[in-house]
Amino acid sequence: MIDILARDKFTDARRGILELPHGKVETPTFMPVGTNGTVKAILFRALENMGYRLILGNTYHLYLRPGMEVLKGAGGLHQFTGWNHNFLTDSGGFQVFSLSQLRKITPEGVKFQSHIDGSRHLFTPESVSEVQEFFRSDIQMVLDVCTPPGIEHKEAEEALKITTDWAKRAYTRWTQRDPSYEGKIFGIVQGNFYKDLRKRSAEEICSIDFPGIAIGGLSVGEEKEVFKEYLFHTAQYLPDEKPRYVMGIGTPDYMLEAVEAGIDIFDCVYPTRVARNSSVFTNEGMIALKNERFKTDYGPIDETCDCPVCRQFSRSYIRHLFKTKEILGPMLTTEHNLHFMYKLMEQTREAISLGAFKKFKADFLDRYYRGK
């Protein structure tokens, strides 16, 4: 499913091509998050022009709204939304644990109440795979049990056991999919912040023949050094020949760490969420355009950026749009941030091909942190 085109000499970084039902995706790649079947404040055609070929949709949200009747009627998520490249959809597990009320885990699955209207639902490993098949997701994720940092070993182990059991059941359900459906399924490694459990979860999940493997439960508020430690610790147990995905990371520094650990795919709401609060990436760190100091700054967001926003609009103008609460403000900052992320991954891929990833990462981060 993934062709490795180049490997870095000094790290585990690798460059590849992912073959998916809606076309090829160059890796490492960042996935913009389209929770409700739209990446907030931007048109799909702009994402397509930037080069994106894989975005994320949230199963929990889409299952509740617009709901299965509407999505089935449309013929799936691509037809409904008009995005004709690949969708990865998550399992909804994380949202059940973070958004919904009164969730209850049983061996069968997880019962929860909608955060929108309080209606009651049951997600099982099988039903969630079926829902994602109805979406016609290019990559579906298995239902897992997400645990917060700080829990006891015993509790983390319990969650791990259920996660493995559910992964097997989801995989079995996926093997029984409709022959016309070509989407893949990824398993998810959990284990909280316990190294023995991370190892065990990785071994158990990798023993199932998933087309790809994800690392869950990281970047949930822990220190960066802890994140790195558990990322590298977990990544070493993943099979080299399969695509690897780390969920929930989307800052330049975390992404470059993940690339170094041999990760191919990541996603996060961060670049689009902070954009809506006027925060933008530059090669010299992040800036918040609302700030008074940009009032008469007629330069672009980033002098070195070639995105349509930086070619046409000034910091001063974008600051004005945020001060007047104009929708164009979030539209422009979202476009810039996603362009910045795409370019960063493009440069990363080139650096890997040139055998210069380590230097590229060091130079980028030196400038990025210094600018702050």
Add this chain to the structure above:
Amino acid sequence: MIDILARDKFTDARRGILELPHGKVETPTFMPVGTNGTVKAILFRALENMGYRLILGNTYHLYLRPGMEVLKGAGGLHQFTGWNHNFLTDSGGFQVFSLSQLRKITPEGVKFQSHIDGSRHLFTPESVSEVQEFFRSDIQMVLDVCTPPGIEHKEAEEALKITTDWAKRAYTRWTQRDPSYEGKIFGIVQGNFYKDLRKRSAEEICSIDFPGIAIGGLSVGEEKEVFKEYLFHTAQYLPDEKPRYVMGIGTPDYMLEAVEAGIDIFDCVYPTRVARNSSVFTNEGMIALKNERFKTDYGPIDETCDCPVCRQFSRSYIRHLFKTKEILGPMLTTEHNLHFMYKLMEQTREAISLGAFKKFKADFLDRYYRGK
């Protein structure tokens, strides 16, 4: 300033080309409203692609935010916003009367408090022309006194007298502009809902050699028949060789009435404002996409529309975007509505050239009203 290319045989409708500093504009034309130097929820490049070459900016808003320091520093409104075609800016008079606190009219001008921070300001006919010169507006409007419907004849006459006096002063100030500034200035006819005052105001304003004339104080809540009556009554006194502008109209039916009365330019927030509440134009009348009946309607907003939104997105999907409060909802409906307005004016211009305006209007309105 306006070249009349064609005239309708049975009505006063006319087709022309307006020559402005930032290029030619085909008339009759609708101007999208860009209050804060952005047309809400849409990129300028989308407006440009549709064919728009003239949009409106609000002097009152821009004068207060970002303010003159920022706009002067940028070199004017075009440079600040990145819109490289024409801007018409209003005089701020209407906003002073509708938005600001504690306004006080004296012969000198109008004192008011900002609705944003309560700061105190004075607009005079001269200062407002100067402000618009700093904007580098392609068409500036004179400061006028706007009165609500229902006032006494005496009060309307007083307002008229000041409006005429201010128009003369604004015109004089405009003749003293910097030689590098090529923007035009339009006078505004007032007179409330009194026919003698409308006639008098038209005669007084037209006796000043403005490059163009606007009709103000209509479409302020009166019945459509009253609007039509006063529109046609006023229009008859306007010189044929100058561009004519009616302020504040932007529904298909009002626009077609105005075209019939020989009007060349109109503006209104209506198409963009209602779009943000999910209401869209179709050839069979307006529909509100939030409505339950569009839940599984996978057709486009308008089957006959060739805009990028109708080519790619369904009513069902756009309804979902509004139900989930996604920014993409207003983005798509705004794009469709402005495209619809542009096309309507394009068809109107063609109908005038073909000598078929009367039939075009009747057919369009018949279908438009029937669809409701």
